[in-house]
Amino acid sequence: MATRFQRNRTGKKRVSMREISRIAGVNQSTVSRILNGTSGKYKYAEETVRRVKEIAKSLGYRPNRLVHGVFTGKTFAIGVIVPPSDFYRRILQGIHDKLLEKHYACILGWNRHNIEEQGNSNQEELIQQMLEHRVEGIILRPTIDDASDQEFLSVHNAGVPIVAVDREIPYVKADFVGSDDLEGGKQALQYLVEKGHTRIIHVATPMSISSISHRRQGFLDAAVNYECSIQTVPCNHKKVEERLAPILARIEPPVAVFCEISIHLTKD
DSSP states (O other), X not given: OOOOEXXXXXXXXXXXXXXXXXXXXXXXXXXXXXXXXXXXXGTOOHHHHHHHHHHHHHHTOOOOHHHHHHHHSOOOEEEEEEOSSHHHHHHHHHHHHXXXXXXXXXXXXXXXXXXXXXXXXXXXXXXXXXXXXXXXXXXXXXXXXXXXXXXXXXXXXXXXXXXXXXXXXTTSOOEEEOOOHHHHHHHHHHHHXXXXXXXXXXXXOOOOOHHHHHHHHHHHXXXXXXXXXXXXXXXXXXXXXXXXXXXXXXXXXXXXXXXXXXXXXXXX
């Protein structure tokens, strides 16, 4: 009997589960469970599982995730939204490798937002695209601004789990993975004191972001354990050099500067 195929839009032959079941001598539901990784609870013989997989491989079978998703509600896709920086590229690689191991696809969205361009974010557009593709979860470095709460709430209401990276999401239940910024702030002050710095300028930002708040708290908590003078300078990130120049000009060095965010000072 001739082998039964389905043709896809490119004209290439697509092998069906029905054909695999015919060759393997088992019913189609057995083939479906084995190839979709849900056969464990049915206790199929190891020989049956091996034979089905070998036949599928020899015929070049590829599962149709779209069709499978219609019946199961699973798309085997996770949305990932991060800024296009080297730091997040390394995180993205780890996410990608783990999803690949679990047979999930990674749908990537670059968030254009950065501190220097407050409000210039495409986060809302990316989140809506992820939801339209019916991702099973979203991993993102959240942009925290006035419009963000509603964006995160739409994901929560859709029943899609969220994992926040580097920054916690206020007001919305979401898992969080990030650095220990509280400990980082403590270690920053300890390092400066151990280097002999006792006069320290603390550049404080008005932004209310969890990572910054924890870093600040760790720094100030550690200050009570050391004999040092700390001058806090509230400062918008765009005016750091303008604010610090007159202060540094009237203080005898050495002076250390602790910044809550990544900023760059120029030197004449």
